Amino acid sequence: MPGNSFGRVFKITTFGESHGKLIGVTIDGIPAGLFINEADIEFELAFRRPGRLYVSPRREEDKAEIVSGVFEGKTTGAPLTVIVRNVDIISQDYAEIHNKPRPGHADLPYIMKYGYENWDYRGGGRASARETLSRVIAGAIAKKLLMLTNTMIAGHLKSLGDKGIDKVVSFEEALSSKLSPVRASSKELEKEYEDLIMKAMKTGDSYGGIVEIIIKNPPPHLGEPVFDKLKADLAKAIMSIPAAVGFEYGIGFKAASMKGSELADEIYLEENKFRWRHNFFGGILGGISTGEDIIIRCAFRPASSIRIPQKTLDLRTKEESTLIIKGRHDPAIAIRAVAVVEAMCAIVLADHALRAGKINPVRLEKDEAHVIEERWKEYMEKCGHTQASQ
Ligand SMILES: Cc1cc2nc3c(=O)[nH]c(=O)nc-3n(C[C@H](O)[C@H](O)[C@H](O)COP(=O)(O)O)c2cc1C
Numbered sequence: 341m342p343g344n345s346f347g348r349v350f351k352i353t354t355f356g357e358s359h360g361k362l363i364g365v366t367i368d369g370i371p372a373g374l375f376i377n378e379a380d381i382e383f384e385l386a387f388r389r390p391g392r393l394y395v396s397p398r399r400e401e402d403k404a405e406i407v408s409g410v411f412e413g414k415t416t417g418a419p420l421t422v423i424v425r426n427v428d429i430i431s432q433d434y435a436e437i438h439n440k441p442r443p444g445h446a447d448l449p450y451i452m453k454y455g456y457e458n459w460d461y462r463g464g465g466r467a468s469a470r471e472t473l474s475r476v477i478a479g480a481i482a483k484k485l486l487m488l489t490n491t492m493i494a495g496h497l498k499s500l501g502d503k504g505i506d507k508v509v510s511f512e513e514a515l516s517s518k519l520s521p522v523r524a525s526s527k528e529l530e531k532e533y534e535d536l537i538m539k540a541m542k543t544g545d546s547y548g549g550i551v552e553i554i555i556k557n558p559p560p561h562l563g564e565p566v567f568d569k570l571k572a573d574l575a576k577a578i579m580s581i582p583a584a585v586g587f588e589y590g591i592g593f594k595a596a597s598m599k600g601s602e603l604a605d606e607i608y609l610e611e612n613k614f615r616w617r618h619n620f621f622g623g624i625l626g627g628i629s630t631g632e633d634i635i636i637r638c639a640f641r642p643a644s645s646i647r648i649p650q651k652t653l654d655l656r657t658k659e660e661s662t663l664i665i666k667g668r669h670d671p672a673i674a675i676r677a678v679a680v681v682e683a684m685c686a687i688v689l690a691d692h693a694l695r696a697g698k699i700n701p702v703r704l705e706k707d708e709a710h711v712i713e714e715r716w717k718e719y720m721e722k723c724g725h726t727q728a729s730q
Contacts, residue, residue, distance in 0.1 A: 346577065346580070346687065347369070347687060347688075347691040348568075348691055348695060349369045349691055349694040349695050349701055350367065350369045350370065350482060350485075350687060350690045350691040350694055351367070351368045351369050351691075352365055352366070352367050352474070352475070352478045352687060353365065353366045353368075354471060354474035354475065354478075355474070356423075356426075356470075356471070356474065357460055357462070357463070357465045357466055357468070357470075357471075358426070358462065358463030358464050358465060358466075358468030358470040358471075359426065359429045359431050359434075359460075359462035359463040359465075360426065360460075360462075361425065361426065362423045362424060362425045362426060363423070363424050363426065363470055363471065363473045363474055364421060364422055364423035364424065364474060364477075365421070365422055365474035365475070365477050365478050366408075366419050366420070366421045367409075367419065367420045367421075367478050367481060368419045369691075369694065369701065370409070370415045370417070370420055370481060370485065371415065371417065371485075371694075371699065371700055371701055371702055371703050371704050372414070372415055372416050372417035372702065372703040372704070373414055373415065373703050373704035373705070373706070373708075373709050374414060374415040374481075374484065374485060374704055374709060374712065375413055375414055375709055375712070375713055376406065376410055376413070376414070376415055376420070376481060376484065377406070377410075377413060378403075378404045378405070378406060380480055380481075380484060380716070381404040381406075381422060381477050381480045381481070382402065382403070382404050383480070383720060383723075383725060384476055384477075384479060384480035384483070384679065384683070385402045385404065385424075385473065385476055385477065385480070386402075387476075387518060387523075387676075387678070387679035387682075388472065388473065388476050388676045388679035388680060389402050389676075390668070390670075390676070391428070392521065393521065394521055394522050394534065394537045394671070394672070394675060395670050395671075395672075395675055395676055396668045396669055396670045396676075397668045398428050398668040399427075399428045400424075400426070400427055400428050401427065402424050402473065403424060403425070404422050404423075404424055404477060405422065405423050405424070405425075406420065406421070406422050407421045407422070407423055408420060408421040409421060414709070417702065417703065420481070422477045424473055424477070426470070429462075429463070430667070430668075431462040431463065433666040433667040433668075434461050434462050434463060434464075434666075434667060436663065436664075436665075436666070437461055437663070437665070438461045439654055439655045439656050440652050440653070440654055440655070440661055440663045441652060441653070441655070442644050442645060442650070442652065442663065442665060443644060443650050443651070443652050443663075444641075444644030445464070445467070445644045445645065446464065446467035446582075447459075447461065447464075447467075450465070450466075450467060451655075456655065463667070467582065468582075469582050469583070469670075469673070469676070469680075471582070472581060472582065472676075472677075472680040472683075475581075475680055475683045475684060475687070476679050476680060476683045478683065478687055479679075479680075479682060479683020479684065479685075479686045479687055480683070480686075481690075482683070482686035482687045482689070482690035482691075483682075483683075483686040483690075483719075484712060484716050485690050485693075485699060485712070486686060486689055486690055486693065487711070487712040487715035487716050487719070488698075488699055488704070488708055488711065488712050489557065489558075489559045489693060489698055489699065490557045490715065491555060491556065491557045491558050491559065491689060491693075492511075492515075492555070492556045492557065492719060493553060493554075493555050493556075493682050493685055493686055493689075494511055494514035494515040494517075494518075494553070494554050494556070494682075495514060495517070495523070495551055495552065495553040495554075495678040495679070495681055495682040495685075496509060496513070496514040496517035496523050496524070496525040496551070496552055496678060497517065497522060497523040497524055497525075497529075497533065497549055497550075497551060497674055497675060497678055498525075498549070498550040498551065498552040498637065499549055499550045500522070500532075500533045500536055500537075500547055500548075500549040500672055500674060500675075501536050501547045501548070501549070503529065503532040503533060503536060504524075504529050504532065504533070505550075507525070507526075507529065509525045509552065509554075510554075511554045511556050511633065513525040513526065514552070514553075514554050515722055515723065517678070518723040518724055519723075519724045521534075522534055522537065522672075522675050523675050523678040533672075533675075536672075537671050537672050537675075540671035540672065541671050543648070544646055544647025544648050545642075545646050545647075545648060545671075546642035546643040546644075546645075546646050546669070546670070546671050546672065546673070547642050547671065547672045547674075548585075548639065548640055548641045548642040548672075548673070548674065549639075549640055549672060549673075549674030549675075550637055550638070550639050550640070550674070551637065551638045551640065551674055551677055551678050551681045552635070552636070552637045553634075553635070553636045553637075553638075553681055553682060553685050554633055554634075554635055555623070555633060555634035555635075555636075555685060555689065556633055558623060558629050558631065558633070558634050558689060559629065559631070559693055559696070559698045560628075560629050560630055560631035561628060561629065561696050561698070562628065562629040562689065562692035562693060562695075562696050562698070563624065563626075563627045563628040563629060563692060564627075564692075564695065565626065565627050565628070566627070569624075569626075569627020569628070570624050570627055570628060570629055570634075570688070570692060571589055571624050571627055572627065573688045573691075573692070574587070574589065574634075574636060574684075574685065574688050575587045577684040577685070577687060577688045578636065578638050578681055578684050578685075579638075580684070581638070581677065581680050581681065581684060583640050583641050583643070583673045583677065584638050584639070584640060584677075585639050585640065585641045586638065586639035587636070587637070587638055587639075588636070588637050589621070589622040589624060589634070589635060589636050589637075590619070590620055590621040590622025590623070590624070590635055591603070591620045591621070591622070592622075592637060595620070603620050605617055605618050605619070605620045605621070606618075613631065614630070614631070615632070616630060616632055619632040619633060619635070622634055622635035622636065623635065629692075634685075634689075636681070636685060638677075638681050640673050640674040640677050641673070642672070642673065643669050643670050643671070643672075643673050645665045645667060645669040646665065646669075647664070647665060649662050649663065649664050650662070650663050650665075651663075
């Protein structure tokens with residue numbers, strides 16, 4: 341059974357390959373009346389774009405084209421399709437991996453499952469992280485829709501290699517990472533990350549890291565027990581990102597070494613609203629959002645495509661062989677992954693907000709669409725967007 345679609349009401353289907361003509365997404369279930377244009381989408385795409393210092397040097401402009409579902413600047417309720425044409429393709433860089441699968445990459449499992457003769461090895465084909473561009477497009481629309489509930493999502497690179505691990509980061513600091521080329525939440529961390537990446541670029545090696553997401557003002561009541569719990573859907577969405585190796589929410593894995601008495605999270609009332617003193621479980625209890633900030637972390641492995649020679653098997657001779665990987669690769673996947681994790685969180689939240697009736701799944705009222713527009717503008721400005729940068 342194919343697995344290229346995700347979501348129940350806000351349902352996305354992604355398509356395209358790394359070195360094919362284009363990459364894109366179709367989203368079904370967006371209510372009518374939402375203002376959407378290419379600039380909204382490209383604003384978010386800029387945060388995962390390659391072709392700059394510290395990330396993959398593949399030069400892609402990532403120009404979005406809305407090809408269906410929008411009329412006179414607003415969604416119609418029909419499926420919305422957006423494509424981005426691939427431009428900077430150098431497929432000959434992948435000639436060697438056609439016969440020598442990269443250790444730690446998806447090459448060999450794809451060959452084993454789909455057959456050598458059917459495998460699109462150019463740029464990693466469908467297993468390439470270029471696919472995550474589709475997710476960021478859908479995430480941009482989901483984020484915009486969530487402005488109706490005043491919900492904002494901010495991610496940052498919590499740690500890279502052994503740097504940054506213990507720092508506690510606020511929502512504002514996470515949002516400010518949009519201004520950092522390495523998605524660091526402070527100038528000090530930015531310098532530490534940049535030094536580490538320069539080291540990786542010199543030696544041809546790569547580093548892993550942890551992405552943290554803080555979701556401000558999530559509506560309460562999101563999540564459908566028992567299999568569609570919010571934590572379960574977030575975990576699936578995030579673990580479907582290439583190179584994701586671990587998911588946690590709230591205090592996460594640390595909870596396993598603590599006592600119940602240490603994790604007792606006092607409930608109190610504030611302005612007639614239920615609150616939890618420590619928010620140990622990151623805004624989700626029983627799989628349902630409480631209204632407290634949702635906190636999520638995802639660990640990313642280092643890229644397996646490194647310039648250091650590796651041992652693999654030559655599929656023609658079936659003998660051990662040395663592989664020297666060419667192509668343009670990320671020295672630290674986790675930097676560009678921040679935008680992808682943000683997008684997947686937005687998609688899950690938008691889906692659940694529609695399912696829980698927090699947003700009318702059929703159409704937005706005019707005043708709602710205008711509120712969204714105002715909040716979106718404020719959000720873009722907070723992320724360093726100016727008229728000049730359009
Ligand atoms: C934003 C992003 C960028 C990535 N860049 C690279 C890369 O340059 N080179 C590479 O080998 N893997 C890269 N990956 C990871 C591979 O796509 C991934 O490891 C591969 O598909 C195998 O999947 P798995 O790690 O989930 O098992 C990237 C992943 C993401 C999310």
